[in-house]
Amino acid sequence: MGHDTAEWVFVGVVIAILCYVGVDSWIVQKEVEDVPANAEVIKVTGQQWYWSFEHADGTKEVSTLHVQKGHAYLFEITSRDVMHSFNIPDWVVFEDAVPGHTNHAWFAPDQVGTYPIQCREYCGLLHYNMRGSLIVEDNGT
């Protein structure tokens, strides 16, 4: 070792960049996982090959999910058969739906509109078609 200082400088720079990446993602992830206390729970269940949702007030929906702008929502995600992955790409909501486990993800939409929901873990024949829509509405509250 110690062949020449250039290599040590190079390795030092690489390690410095990695430290920056590590610390920054630690900080961001900490924020991402900090669920607001007033978040409304939505139960999400994946099964071959569609998503079903149950709101806190007991309303049930299949494939299409309606939420209100400006509210925070906590998804409780599970699966009834094989592994799926609940994903709303536009809101970076992504967590695996694992049978026997309940996983969590939250988001607080601040823009009205219709956004795709999809499955991002291979789950068999119609995995490609396990799609739904998220509709963010503004009821003026």
Add this chain to the structure above:
Amino acid sequence: MVLELQKPRPVWQIMFSTHHTDVGYLYLVFGITFLFMGGVLAMIIRTHLFFPGQGVLVSDSATYNRIFTVHGLTMLFLFALPVANGIGNILVPIMVRYKDMAYPKLNAIAFWMNPVGAALLWLGFADTTWVSYAPYSIIRAPGPAADMFIFGMKILGISSILSSINFVVTILKCKHPDLPLRRVPLFAWSMLTVSLMTIVAMPTYAAALIMMLTDRLGLSGFFNPFAGGDPIAYLHLFWFTFHPEVYIFLLPAIGMMYEIIPRFSRKPLYSQASGVFAFVMLGIIGFASWGHHMYSTGMDFTTKVVFMIGTLAAVPASGMHVFNFLATMWGGRIRFSAPMKFAIGGIALFFSAGAGGVLNSAMPLDFITHGTYWVVGHMHLFLIGTIGFGFVGMIYYMFPYITGRMYSEKWASAHFVLMFWGSVQMLYTQHLLGLEGMPRRVYDYPVEFTSWTQLNQIATVGGWLLGASFAIFLAVLIYYSAKGKPANMDDPWGIGGKYYYPVAAKNPHGGHSGY
């Protein structure tokens, strides 16, 4: 060494031989054959994705799922591992100056398990994806395909453990006493590292396969949540084996670049010690990062942080390899023959793949990229960009020594340009597709997502260029091994004899020249 076409031998003599070069040829022919078979499947996949919503080429998703599963299995276990083993078989005994591998018969047995495993994988044509996550592979995957997949992988796993034991014993116990371990060439060091990693990692997956089989038979419920098991346990066992396996695929290609780059730069290697250190570091740290495949399975924050640090820790060692290559080339009188072109292209793509890997390992970014086409682009950047380029460069490098003839530098250049262009166009576009949110392993995507359609079509054109480059490769291999000009065996590339590996003079057993 024996030159097939100069001194033709009946094929059965090679097939039943236990000599290390013959077993090496068998591995090479086997691996290159499956490269093209897996490549045909890749062309079907890419061409199919050109047209959304029509099912032009593959008419149903069941077939499509089977095609990408077998494509992955073929490229990893029937191309990458056999070719690394083949080149290792030919070179490692020469590099450690021993007459053969330590256990020649075991070596041949390890090879002949491969065709059996390959037959099971291809005749079964499973749809479980190569990762075959539980519980899909247990409660939903149709048999007998999934069962044949289990037995096929089992046989290939045993074969790779046997050949790893052989490499470890050959290098550590049979090396010439005058040759200190630290002076052993870096390609042999890479084979030593990956063999030790295989011996540590593979039994875990072998156990997981047996558990999966008994689960499928209904005898147990290890991974079946409906029988009291936990699918996450399968993911841990799987990735404990197969994250290190990433390095098992990768390091031989790095070792091959270490063979090529100093020679075609006409300079001594910058630092043998730093190469050895980086291999050993990767061999150890490779075991600290399997959890980064599982961030989204509901892993708690602390576990994620631990695996992120384990993943990032592998980067400096990879960077040391890149530095070593660049410092070796610096100020060298570089001869840009085909092996060197492929090695340099491989380094460039290895660097960009590594940079993408740093982004993946950062937890918040992983939630954007995981399970999307980003990952497809990222891991193919390692598999094509580093392993493919390293292997192809090494095959061109060994071509004159194996066939006694010279390939065409012009056609090899065409192969290189198309392969590099095709890789960049296809793989970088797949990264962008991932950022657009397109999931991987999908048979079809909605027509109304125009950006997905456009990016897929750009990627497919890149894929076709890649396919064309490999058509040239196949033609070069066949045509020039039969009709090429006889190579100047002392100096096939005109770089000056003293830059070749000076083994022939020092090998006490003789019988080999070149390399």
